[in-house]
Amino acid sequence: MSRLEFENVSKKYGKGMSEFLALDHINFSAESDQLILVVGPSGSGKTTFLTIAGGLQSPTTGTVKINSEIIGNLSKNQQSTLRLNTVGFILQSYNLVPYLTVDEQFLLVDKVKRQHISQEKFLSILKKLGIENLGKKYPNELSGGQKQRVAIARALYADPEYILADEPTASLDTHRSKEVMSLLHELAHQNNKTIIVVTHDLRLQDQADKVYQIIDGKMSEVLNIDKSAKKNLDFYSK
Numbered sequence: 001m002s003r004l005e006f007e008n009v010s011k012k013y014g015k016g017m018s019e020f021l022a023l024d025h026i027n028f029s030a031e032s033d034q035l036i037l038v039v040g041p042s043g044s045g046k047t048t049f050l051t052i053a054g055g056l057q058s059p060t061t062g063t064v065k066i067n068s069e070i071i072g073n074l075s076k077n078q079q080s081t082l083r084l085n086t087v088g089f090i091l092q093s094y095n096l097v098p099y100l101t102v103d104e105q106f107l108l109v110d111k112v113k114r115q116h117i118s119q120e121k122f123l124s125i126l127k128k129l130g131i132e133n134l135g136k137k138y139p140n141e142l143s144g145g146q147k148q149r150v151a152i153a154r155a156l157y158a159d160p161e162y163i164l165a166d167e168p169t170a171s172l173d174t175h176r177s178k179e180v181m182s183l184l185h186e187l188a189h190q191n192n193k194t195i196i197v198v199t200h201d202l203r204l205q206d207q208a209d210k211v212y213q214i215i216d217g218k219m220s221e222v223l224n225i226d227k228s229a230k231k232n233l234d235f236y237s238k
């Protein structure tokens, strides 16, 4: 079973007068079969949390474990291999390669991961995200929402144990947002994935198994999300 754990994780940026505590003693765990939503206002530490969860940056203090392995104890090469084999990122910047068509973005995953996905599975992912007709287009020919969906499809295509998504529905309308969240929910439960979504968008809470909030770098589980969601809607919106 997959398990991601944060033990007393803090992250400081800068030094001296410009020192800033972005994450403050966070304890957190996520397992397979879970879609977890992490909400919080702008600048509260959500992206910092997600990038540390995926080993893209290190905590200042505390321990992050993926499947019982302490990430900080691994060499840089071992960390890259662990990331490549277990974690799929959906980042705000989409991370699409500008000079590759949509189809080629997926071929690149095959190359990097030395895998080959059946055409049938490939098409089913594209269809689920409504991008089956975009294969020959380059990223600069796509709308923000289309780029977002290609980035999501590419993360799913690599079939990682963990999917870490930063505002995956930011450029999508309400209908598409719900579809994407349903898809992530289905993946978590039918394909045993651990999925963590950070977002401002409290409308996504319906599909989540657990909801956490980060405020000023401190994280807590939101047990009664409906009530606080209504109270905090303005607070969370950008």
Ligand SMILES: Nc1ncnc2c1ncn2[C@@H]1O[C@H](COP(=O)(O)OP(=O)(O)OP(=O)(O)O)[C@@H](O)[C@H]1O
Residues within 6 Å of the ligand: 013, 014, 020, 022, 040, 041, 042, 043, 044, 045, 046, 047, 048, 049
């Ligand atoms: N590399 C960095 N150097 C210095 N400060 C940083 C750095 N990255 C983030 N910060 C600061 O840490 C805090 C948390 O940033 P983070 O991006 O994690 O917040 P966020 O909740 O994801 O915000 P948003 O919702 O606006 O994306 C912010 O005050 C930000 O300015």
